[in-house]
Amino acid sequence: MLWDSHMHSFFSGDSDSPMENMILEAINKKLPGICFTEHLDYDYPDSPDMFLLDLNKYKNEFYLLKEKYISKIQINFGIEIGLQPHISDKNNNVIKNYPFDFVIGSSHVVHGFDPYYSTFFTGKSEDEAYREYFESILENLDAFTNFDVYGHIDYVVRYGPNKNRFYNYQKFSDIIDEDLRKIISLGKGIEINTGGFKYGLGHPNPTEDIIKRYKELGGEIITLGSDAHKPEHIAYDFNKLSSILVNAGFKYYTVFHNRKPHFIKL
Numbered sequence: 001m002l003w004d005s006h007m008h009s010f011f012s013g014d015s016d017s018p019m020e021n022m023i024l025e026a027i028n029k030k031l032p033g034i035c036f037t038e039h040l041d042y043d044y045p046d047s048p049d050m051f052l053l054d055l056n057k058y059k060n061e062f063y064l065l066k067e068k069y070i071s072k073i074q075i076n077f078g079i080e081i082g083l084q085p086h087i088s089d090k091n092n093n094v095i096k097n098y099p100f101d102f103v104i105g106s107s108h109v110v111h112g113f114d115p116y117y118s119t120f121f122t123g124k125s126e127d128e129a130y131r132e133y134f135e136s137i138l139e140n141l142d143a144f145t146n147f148d149v150y151g152h153i154d155y156v157v158r159y160g161p162n163k164n165r166f167y168n169y170q171k172f173s174d175i176i177d178e179d180l181r182k183i184i185s186l187g188k189g190i191e192i193n194t195g196g197f198k199y200g201l202g203h204p205n206p207t208e209d210i211i212k213r214y215k216e217l218g219g220e221i222i223t224l225g226s227d228a229h230k231p232e233h234i235a236y237d238f239n240k241l242s243s244i245l246v247n248a249g250f251k252y253y254t255v256f257h258n259r260k261p262h263f264i265k266l
């Protein structure tokens with residue numbers, strides 16, 4: 001069984017699942033380990049408090065439960081921070097002040113809009129909107145590098161008017177390659193996020209082609225995440241992951257402890 005390194009509990013603004021229920025389900029599914037990655041998105045449009053995180057409460061509850069279940073499962077302390085160039089100092093400050101095992105940097109807000117809402121797509125073609133999303137990853141990488149993996153790098157296709165019907169890696173390979181090269185040159189990784197399967201895309205985020213391209217370009221660090229916000233979604237479709245990764249050329253996947261990558265044989 002595989003580690004699930006991306007999940008949320010009620011400390012995240014969009015989950016009401018108690019942390020303990022998430023842990024019990026992970027034990028029930030016989031996972032060797034999990035990492036909580038609660039949301040923190042500064043300057044979230046329209047409702048700036050929506051994805052703020054009570055870090056002290058989160059930390060205290062986390063360590064209580066980690067101790068309680070220490071003989072049953074490894075549990076790591078992580079965060080999924082929303083990246084936008086102008087909030088880099090605030091993000092750095094949080095990361096400096098808490099003992100995270102793992103930091104996912106994600107694009108949730110692009111130029112003031114979350115693609116989750118249709119307003120992001122207003123006045124542009126779907127391809128233009130997707131391209132804008134991939135370009136904004138480079139803008140984030142120029143401003144901020146204090147993360148371990150970049151989250152769900154084609155998250156935007158979950159929400160386009162046609163989702164992934166007309167989307168493929170080839171169409172955006174110039175800009176996606178730039179993103180991947182930059183991530184690799186910074187010594188950072190990416191994740192394979194099975195939320196895409198849950199959203200009915202038939203693919204993880206990012207797609208298999210992008211995972212393969214990342215490996216071809218020299219990428220070695222890849223974490224696995226369900227992006228579960230409820231217990232039943234922990235390790236969602238993880239039975240598909242080994243073959244996707246092996247087909248892409250990976251022999252190992254990655255788990256972060258104390259911000260250091262550890263490689264586990266597939």
Ligand SMILES: [Zn+2]
Nearest residue numbers: 080106151152
């Ligand atoms: Zn996310």
Ligand SMILES: [Zn+2]
Nearest residue numbers: 006008080227
């Ligand atoms: Zn997430």
